[in-house]
Amino acid sequence: MAPPQKVVQALNAMKAIGIPVQRAKPVLRDLLKVYENNWELIEEENYRVLADAIFETDDTKEEELVKKKTERSEAKKKEIANDQPAERPRRRLRLAADDGDEPSPMIEKNVASSSKKPRLESFASTQICTVTESGCQEVLSEEGTQHHLPQTGSNIMDPGEEMPVSSPTSCGRNGVDDLPLITRRREKGPIASKNVSKAQSPAPERMENPTYLKIPKLEPGIAHLPNCAPAQHYLDLVKPKVEMSDELTPSFEVPLAMIHPSDPGPLGNEDDSIQQPDACKDRQSDYVDHREEEPVQDVTKKGNNLGVAGDAALAANVDIVSSASGEVKLSLICDSVHERSDFHMPSLDDVLKLVEDKCLRSYKIIDQNFSLKNIMKEICNSFFELGSNSTTDKQDASIEVIPQLDVLKKSHMQSILGAKDDHFSGHVNNNVVSPPGGSHSNFHYSSGNDLTSTPFSIKGLNGIQHDMPPSQSVSGNNGNGEDKNNKGFENSKTVDCSPHSLVVYQGKQIGFDDARPNHDVNDITKGEERVCISVVNEVTSERCPPSFYYIPRNMIYQHGYVNFSLARIGDEDCCSDCFGNCMSVSIPCACARETWGEYAYTPDGLVKEKFLDGSISQNRNPEKHSLFYCKVCPLERSKSEAMPDSCKGHIVRKFIKECWSKCGCSKECGNRVVQRGITRSLQVFYTSEGKGWGLRTLEEIPRGAFVCEYVGEILTNMELYDRTIQTTGNARHTYPVLLDADWGSEGVLKDEEALCLDATFYGNVARFVNHRCFDANLIEIPVEVETPDHHYYHLAFFTTRKIEPMEELTWDYGIDFDDHDHPVKAFRCLCGSKGCRDLKHPKRSKANLPSMRKSNGKV
Numbered sequence: 001m002a003p004p005q006k007v008v009q010a011l012n013a014m015k016a017i018g019i020p021v022q023r024a025k026p027v028l029r030d031l032l033k034v035y036e037n038n039w040e041l042i043e044e045e046n047y048r049v050l051a052d053a054i055f056e057t058d059d060t061k062e063e064e065l066v067k068k069k070t071e072r073s074e075a076k077k078k079e080i081a082n083d084q085p086a087e088r089p090r091r092r093l094r095l096a097a098d099d100g101d102e103p104s105p106m107i108e109k110n111v112a113s114s115s116k117k118p119r120l121e122s123f124a125s126t127q128i129c130t131v132t133e134s135g136c137q138e139v140l141s142e143e144g145t146q147h148h149l150p151q152t153g154s155n156i157m158d159p160g161e162e163m164p165v166s167s168p169t170s171c172g173r174n175g176v177d178d179l180p181l182i183t184r185r186r187e188k189g190p191i192a193s194k195n196v197s198k199a200q201s202p203a204p205e206r207m208e209n210p211t212y213l214k215i216p217k218l219e220p221g222i223a224h225l226p227n228c229a230p231a232q233h234y235l236d237l238v239k240p241k242v243e244m245s246d247e248l249t250p251s252f253e254v255p256l257a258m259i260h261p262s263d264p265g266p267l268g269n270e271d272d273s274i275q276q277p278d279a280c281k282d283r284q285s286d287y288v289d290h291r292e293e294e295p296v297q298d299v300t301k302k303g304n305n306l307g308v309a310g311d312a313a314l315a316a317n318v319d320i321v322s323s324a325s326g327e328v329k330l331s332l333i334c335d336s337v338h339e340r341s342d343f344h345m346p347s348l349d350d351v352l353k354l355v356e357d358k359c360l361r362s363y364k365i366i367d368q369n370f371s372l373k374n375i376m377k378e379i380c381n382s383f384f385e386l387g388s389n390s391t392t393d394k395q396d397a398s399i400e401v402i403p404q405l406d407v408l409k410k411s412h413m414q415s416i417l418g419a420k421d422d423h424f425s426g427h428v429n430n431n432v433v434s435p436p437g438g439s440h441s442n443f444h445y446s447s448g449n450d451l452t453s454t455p456f457s458i459k460g461l462n463g464i465q466h467d468m469p470p471s472q473s474v475s476g477n478n479g480n481g482e483d484k485n486n487k488g489f490e491n492s493k494t495v496d497c498s499p500h501s502l503v504v505y506q507g508k509q510i511g512f513d514d515a516r517p518n519h520d521v522n523d524i525t526k527g528e529e530r531v532c533i534s535v536v537n538e539v540t541s542e543r544c545p546p547s548f549y550y551i552p553r554n555m556i557y558q559h560g561y562v563n564f565s566l567a568r569i570g571d572e573d574c575c576s577d578c579f580g581n582c583m584s585v586s587i588p589c590a591c592a593r594e595t596w597g598e599y600a601y602t603p604d605g606l607v608k609e610k611f612l613d614g615s616i617s618q619n620r621n622p623e624k625h626s627l628f629y630c631k632v633c634p635l636e637r638s639k640s641e642a643m644p645d646s647c648k649g650h651i652v653r654k655f656i657k658e659c660w661s662k663c664g665c666s667k668e669c670g671n672r673v674v675q676r677g678i679t680r681s682l683q684v685f686y687t688s689e690g691k692g693w694g695l696r697t698l699e700e701i702p703r704g705a706f707v708c709e710y711v712g713e714i715l716t717n718m719e720l721y722d723r724t725i726q727t728t729g730n731a732r733h734t735y736p737v738l739l740d741a742d743w744g745s746e747g748v749l750k751d752e753e754a755l756c757l758d759a760t761f762y763g764n765v766a767r768f769v770n771h772r773c774f775d776a777n778l779i780e781i782p783v784e785v786e787t788p789d790h791h792y793y794h795l796a797f798f799t800t801r802k803i804e805p806m807e808e809l810t811w812d813y814g815i816d817f818d819d820h821d822h823p824v825k826a827f828r829c830l831c832g833s834k835g836c837r838d839l840k841h842p843k844r845s846k847a848n849l850p851s852m853r854k855s856n857g858k859v
């Protein structure tokens with residue numbers, strides 16, 4: 001396995017020369033493979049060989065792309081000639097990475113397996129089942145994936161005891177199970193580590209004749225700033241090349257001129273096609289034109305990406321004008337769209353989203369923080385920096401987009417801007433995220449009515465006075481005519497010109513954490529749950545937990561493969577003939593099949609004793625239960641694809657399966673618990689033991705009751721790894737959860753199928769549940785709801801015992817406190833349980849550690 005710090009150093013070195021991690025990582029992996037993990041060769045001359053390889057890879061991709069494009073255009077020509085539809089290029093999940101001819105995983109899946117079952121059957125046919133001395137069934141797939149399967153015989157519903165292997169399907173199913181959070185694993189897996197030769201391999205030919213960093217070709221149409229510092233210039237040079245398919249190529253690649261806002265000059269916008277609204281025209285004389293003398297670009301070769309069908313040329317131009325008073329206006333002019341009879345104005349949100357998606361895919365930007373608004377913010381900042389001749393005294397801007405409709409509703413706008421709190425007030429309403437009170441300037445976007453002009457204007461950077469009449473003020477008025485906290489807006493006026501206008505506000509500098517909305521202390525869920533969940537802090541002065549986006553359901557971050565299609569749910573996976581409450585009928589329906597023909601829940605909605613006991617026992621004594629070992633563990637592969645470490649083992653646990661949309665029963669059916677969401681009275685509170693925020697119950701909760709689900713962003717394992725290495729050094733508030741229940745059942749998983757949940761940036765109240773090493777009062781159980789495909793499932797928390805009102809809710813993260821290679825640094829455990837596994841704890845030593853210490857793993 002590549003030492004993580006070496007990987008990080010290598011990636012950082014690439015980053016320093018402008019190569020993003022996403023681009024460098026796969027090449028590094030390959031290089032490690034080729035050089036047999038010989039880091040000396042890779043590190044030589046400041047990672048020259050790596051940089052070289054990256055550029056070569058890019059060149060190859062580009063050549064392939066050009067070839068493909070030529071082929072496609074040939075096909076298109078033929079199509080036109082024959083008037084026959086040519087085969088459409090498949091939509092790609094991962095554009096840059098999968099330029100090969102392999103069908104996308106999505107398509108493959110749909111064709112190959114409409115539900116989990118067929119896959120399992122085919123898997124079973126390649127397995128050899130044996131019975132080990134322990135009586136546990138060991139299953140070896142042809143690929144060598146090893147599974148320990150349960151003993152046959154028992155028909156008792158106990159997840160710890162496992163399901164009998166009676167058919168290929170059940171055999172496969174049984175090898176499936178979940179591990180929570182930091183995956184629970186054995187310290188040492190039974191598979192011997194690979195015999196890796198540590199001897200230095202002879203330097204490959206390339207090293208004998210080292211090549212030097214190539215200067216990538218400049219892209220046509222991209223203007224580079226003439227007086228950039230060398231590093232910046234280099235960044236420009238290594239800008240990603242066009243390497244995407246037609247359908248995803250950005251429409252516009254136009255240079256932005258960067259000129260000091262205070263430069264004198266005439267109003268430059270003489271283009272008649274830009275129909276400036278009167279309000280804007282009034283102020284035109286104040287502006288300096290920074291428009292580039294750039295020919296309108298013909299982007300037809302790169303495809304049309306505005307959702308405008310057809311073949312007419314699209315052209316775009318960007319103008320920047322600024323006034324001496326600090327107003328800056330960016331105009332994006334989309335010519336030609338008005339020539340299209342079929343053109344309809346898309347929503348600006350949709351346009352922003354589409355462009356972001358394209359950028360994410362095309363430029364492989366993996367930064368969470370990436371958004372067009374942030375780019376605009378950077379433009380504002382750059383103007384300010386250059387305009388104020390100061391880089392140290394940087395005044396940053398937050399950009400928020402507000403539809404003009406909201407701007408016109410003055411009182412609404414005013415109440416937003418009039419927020420008295422220094423923090424974000426947390427108003428989120430129809431794309432409106434309110435800035436802190438005292439916002440001093442704004443960003444205005446107008447798409448124009450005529451479809452020919454799409455001007456952006458940045459006006460008034462922080463601290464810069466405006467000279468507009470109060471009559472049209474977009475100010476910090478609280479709705480009662482008072483104008484509090486918004487001094488910079490006192491004299492401002494709105495420059496909204498069309499019903500499509502958006503206004504983007506600049507406020508104080510906000511980091512990523514702060515950029516997210518702060519919380520409503522009366523209901524941190526913002527109304528997203530059926531119950532309100534309040535926030536209290538009786539310990540410190542911190543009013544709210546750090547910001548994050550509250551989401552009641554998991555959301556895919558980027559590449560994670562989650563398929564909820566009805567076609568995947570076979571007849572055996574739903575109860576289409578049921579009616580009302582499945583539990584009111586004496587014979588359990590098909591949805592109980594997963595749990596040995598018995599529902600996992602009692603009619604009261606509690607997990608049955610036997611099931612719960614089995615789950616708790618598995619969690620507390622994993623060594624007494626089944627584990628499976630992947631041949632190539634996705635977890636290890638994400639750390640080092642070239643030399644993945646051996647799998648440490650995954651606990652095999654049982655799923656609860658709930659009825660769902662393809663079932664005939666009603667929403668009130670007793671076999672639908674987790675999907676109904678939170679029903680208990682909970683509260684986020686500040687713990688007194690130093691654990692930060694925690695979650696507690698305000699009501700008594702019986703044993704076996706559902707409390708909440710762990711909700712977060714669905715990431716692939718690779719995405720998680722990239723994210724964690726990028727955030728090294730920063731304190732993190734949550735721990736990721738691996739959805740590794742199915743990893744062992746299907747041989748080698750594709751990256752997009754090895755999923756995990758991260759609630760750091762987007763999550764629900766479960767992100768506040770603190771860790772307890774032993775006797776935690778919550779346990780996580782995997783729950784199948786939408787899809788029989790166990791790559792994705794819900795991780796639901798149920799109570800392990802009766803919980804009293806005001807008791808803190810805890811669960812065992814499964815952390816290995818001794819694992820120093822873990823990308824997420826373990827905290828010093830303050831759980832206070834007798835079985836605390838954190839040996840760094842002053843009062844704990846190995847000697848007094850009880851025997852129930854778990855052989856848990858780590859991510």
Ligand SMILES: C[S@@+](CC[C@H](N)C(=O)[O-])C[C@H]1O[C@@H](n2cnc3c(N)ncnc32)[C@H](O)[C@@H]1O
Pocket residue numbers: 545690691692693694732733734735766767768769770771772827828829830831832
């Ligand atoms: C999922 S979050 C829980 C919520 C967190 N306390 C907060 O303030 O947002 C996990 C983080 O909480 C803290 N934490 C959780 N359990 C802890 C424990 N037993 N001892 C000390 N800190 C703990 C650690 O900082 C950990 O990284």
